[in-house]
Amino acid sequence: MLRNLASRKLVTRITRFNSTRWSSVAAPSEAVITSFPENPSSKSEEVVLQKVFAERENDLPASQMKNPYEKEKVKCILCQMDISPSYKNLRLLSQFVSSFTGRPYGRHITGLCKHKHEQVAREIAKARSLGMMPVMLKNVKFLKDPALYDPEKPLRPHRF
Secondary structure (H helix, E strand, O other): OHHHHHHHHHHHHHHHHHHHHEOOOOOHHHOOEOOOOOOOHHHHHHHHHHHHHHHHHHOOOOOOOOOOOOOOOOOOHHHHHOOOOOOOOHHHHHOOEOOOOOOEOOHHHHOOOHHHHHHHHHHHHHHHHOOOOOOOOOOHHHOOOOOOOOOOOOOOOOOO
């Protein structure tokens, strides 16, 4: 008797389960899926998604924003300090002249931009033609001045 009662409960559970999942007429091989009751948490998910999308719109990058990975444009030391070379400023001009040969250093050694390098070269030539600056070597007064650059470590390699 207990066995029959237990088997009946089991059968009723299976039929209840099957009746909610499958139609009572169709066999499991010919399954017809019935609609399930709506999930109560689905509305809360929609609300959360709407909040996330609303916050995301404010978080989009600005179209005017600069590239954070772009390298900064390197400026020469005279452009940084806004210095224009003059033939009267012998101490500045002697910084760009070799102490051994008296020749002006190249741009790849001094790090000057093209415009300032040409200005420095013109002013050195002007000072030399006026007799204010020696031609073959660097003035002895300016040998102990602090270096603006290291001639032994140029920005790009050279042949000597």
